[in-house]
Amino acid sequence: MRVINVAAAQLGPIQRAEGREVVVKRMLALMDEAKSKGADLIVYPELALTTFFPRWYVEDQAEVDLWFERDMPNEAVQPLFARAAEYQMAMNFGYAELTPDGHHFNTSILTDRTGKIVGKYRKIHLPGHSEFDPERDFQHLEKRYFEPGDLGFPVWRTLDGIFGMAVCNDRRWPETYRVMALQGVEMVLIGYNTPSFNSQKGSEGPEKRLFHNRLAVQAGAYQNSCWVVSVAKAGDEDGFPLIGGSLIVNPDGEVVIEAKTDGDELLVHPCDLDDTVFGKKTIFDFARHRRIEHYGRITSQTGVILPPET
Amino acid sequence: MRVINVAAAQLGPIQRAEGREVVVKRMLALMDEAKSKGADLIVYPELALTTFFPRWYVEDQAEVDLWFERDMPNEAVQPLFARAAEYQMAMNFGYAELTPDGHHFNTSILTDRTGKIVGKYRKIHLPGHSEFDPERDFQHLEKRYFEPGDLGFPVWRTLDGIFGMAVCNDRRWPETYRVMALQGVEMVLIGYNTPSFNSQKGSEGPEKRLFHNRLAVQAGAYQNSCWVVSVAKAGDEDGFPLIGGSLIVNPDGEVVIEAKTDGDELLVHPCDLDDTVFGKKTIFDFARHRRIEHYGRITSQTGVILPPET
Numbered sequence: 216m217r218v219i220n221v222a223a224a225q226l227g228p229i230q231r232a233e234g235r236e237v238v239v240k241r242m243l244a245l246m247d248e249a250k251s252k253g254a255d256l257i258v259y260p261e262l263a264l265t266t267f268f269p270r271w272y273v274e275d276q277a278e279v280d281l282w283f284e285r286d287m288p289n290e291a292v293q294p295l296f297a298r299a300a301e302y303q304m305a306m307n308f309g310y311a312e313l314t315p316d317g318h319h320f321n322t323s324i325l326t327d328r329t330g331k332i333v334g335k336y337r338k339i340h341l342p343g344h345s346e347f348d349p350e351r352d353f354q355h356l357e358k359r360y361f362e363p364g365d366l367g368f369p370v371w372r373t374l375d376g377i378f379g380m381a382v383c384n385d386r387r388w389p390e391t392y393r394v395m396a397l398q399g400v401e402m403v404l405i406g407y408n409t410p411s412f413n414s415q416k417g418s419e420g421p422e423k424r425l426f427h428n429r430l431a432v433q434a435g436a437y438q439n440s441c442w443v444v445s446v447a448k449a450g451d452e453d454g455f456p457l458i459g460g461s462l463i464v465n466p467d468g469e470v471v472i473e474a475k476t477d478g479d480e481l482l483v484h485p486c487d488l489d490d491t492v493f494g495k496k497t498i499f500d501f502a503r504h505r506r507i508e509h510y511g512r513i514t515s516q517t518g519v520i521l522p523p524e525t
Numbered sequence: 526m527r528v529i530n531v532a533a534a535q536l537g538p539i540q541r542a543e544g545r546e547v548v549v550k551r552m553l554a555l556m557d558e559a560k561s562k563g564a565d566l567i568v569y570p571e572l573a574l575t576t577f578f579p580r581w582y583v584e585d586q587a588e589v590d591l592w593f594e595r596d597m598p599n600e601a602v603q604p605l606f607a608r609a610a611e612y613q614m615a616m617n618f619g620y621a622e623l624t625p626d627g628h629h630f631n632t633s634i635l636t637d638r639t640g641k642i643v644g645k646y647r648k649i650h651l652p653g654h655s656e657f658d659p660e661r662d663f664q665h666l667e668k669r670y671f672e673p674g675d676l677g678f679p680v681w682r683t684l685d686g687i688f689g690m691a692v693c694n695d696r697r698w699p700e701t702y703r704v705m706a707l708q709g710v711e712m713v714l715i716g717y718n719t720p721s722f723n724s725q726k727g728s729e730g731p732e733k734r735l736f737h738n739r740l741a742v743q744a745g746a747y748q749n750s751c752w753v754v755s756v757a758k759a760g761d762e763d764g765f766p767l768i769g770g771s772l773i774v775n776p777d778g779e780v781v782i783e784a785k786t787d788g789d790e791l792l793v794h795p796c797d798l799d800d801t802v803f804g805k806k807t808i809f810d811f812a813r814h815r816r817i818e819h820y821g822r823i824t825s826q827t828g829v830i831l832p833p834e835t
Contacts, residue, residue, distance in 0.1 A: 339816050339819055340814055340815075340816065341814075342808065342814065363816055364819075367819045368819060370832055371832070372832055372834070372835045377831070377832065384808075384814075387748060387808065387809075388748070388814075388815075389699030389700075389703065389744070389748055390699075390703075390815075390819075390820045390823060393699065393700075393820075393822075393823055394819065394820060394821075394822050394823060396829070397822040397823070397826055397828075397829055397830065398822070398829065398830060398831065398832055399829045399830075399831045399832070415807055416803065416807075423777070426778070426779075427747060427777075427778065430740070430743055430744055430747055430778050431744065431747070431748065433740055433744075434699070434740055434741065434743075434744030434748075437737060437740055437741070438697060438698070438699055438741070438744075467733070467737075468736070468737065468740050469736075493726065495829070497723075497725055497726075498652065498694075498697065499697075500828075501827060501828045501829055502827055502828025502829065503828075504650055504651075504652065504694075504698075505650075505698075505700070505827045505828070506649050506650065506673055506827075507823070507824050507825070507826070507827050509649055509674075509677045509678060509700075509704065510700045510704060510823060510824045511704075511824055512703075512704050512707040512708070513700060513703055513704060513707070513817070513820060513823050513824055514817050514820045514821055514823055514824045514825075515817070515824075516707055516817070517811060517812055517815045517816075517817050518707075518810075518811045518812025518813075518815070519706070519707055519708065519709045519805070519811055519812065520707065520708060520709075521687070521708065521709045522680055522681070522682055522687065522708055522709070524682070525682045
């Protein structure tokens, strides 16, 4: 048994006008609750420190950059790092990263029990578009504000296990989980901000969006025999609703706990990393069963190549 | 609209002592029913012509070869080909293939409306083991009786669409669907024989097995925006139960129809191949969103490579 108590810390909405100090206070309250429930690790969502700003079309880059963090940790998040270290609790959250040389990423970090950053991941699968799109019900400008991650899908040994990270839309891509599972990942930490409606198909509402959220995460866990912790920023941000549905999925693909609200909500579950072993040794023993000689297209071509017309 | 009426023709059990003529008669009855319901395509399961023989440990290769087909079509299945052509119905079924030069494959074929074989697929992900395993509750000797498929995951243009095939355990591997989707697949046809209990974990029974069946197929459909038709051989074969749960899943990952029995049962559903377009052009537009530079491990390594110990 290698049980770690995981706290999935869903955040409710953050309005555009709200500063980081407001949300950090809410994150600390969730951390206190997690401590009282014996958590070893707390997982917050993607872009946890600000509103989901890719919905806003802003031309002035200086204004855009106000949503980004130049250092991590920085003054605004210092209380989080300090309290996590005091509680000896590992921590994962997402934020918009602006590097010293001017690159913009949608980033997620993992700290160990001492508050030291041991892992950094930069979102690879950026959804949406890069120019204002008048045909959408609302904008989703991730391809404008971020570059695709440049760090691959690494894994890290910490908390006596092997951990990986992904961000939002990454969770819909089986490649995400597979690359980490090929490095033995035992738990994948995911944060997301998912609009409750499809901006290009208004009839696709929250029920369908929650179904897809669950389906992608459950399949990723099952097909790679790993735990997945997937945490939302949820609720109504300036009139734009985001789904909740934060959840923890076991290596059998089963949801073990799921959020019931669209607000700040803590889900705590004891996750035995040894539950990953059976699947990894039997049906998903990659070494015995995978046939890479037939997977070539997955890495040799990005888009679709149709068969010749007959 | 490119609607094709698909008949998923689940088969109940075939006992070891039963000959091909018995099951061909049952397949013809299902085909007649499909015709009466206006089907354009009928899909039968994996190894449709015999019992699921990999549960039997047989040392005499000549005896094993009795379960294999040396020609396709052959005399036993000729009535199926003739009636399908008469009905102008495309057809897909699985069988054990013995090639003229002595190779053994777990094969699936697709015919067009004239009864001509237009596609052949040989199962790539063989589960189980190759030697008698006294630790299992029952044997699963696919790695003994078959070689891994050598044809990759091709797709075929027929019925005004793009079709692919997979067999049983292939459906649990996201690589299966992805390689076909990179060729524009619109409908994947799958047959399976899945024991109701895990031979290495007796506590994993039919409920869990049906859940995994559904999960893998739904994720494959959603993540590749294609239809999936997945058809069981079900029920009790000589005391060994197989799950049913045949189903058709739409490109949104939703089950549109599902078998209710463990016997011969026909599911007919009108599938619009144009329903695949929205997903392929938006969230799963591979050309815009995939990042193959970070997927390298998927094709460069078969098994897990753990990160260094810290």
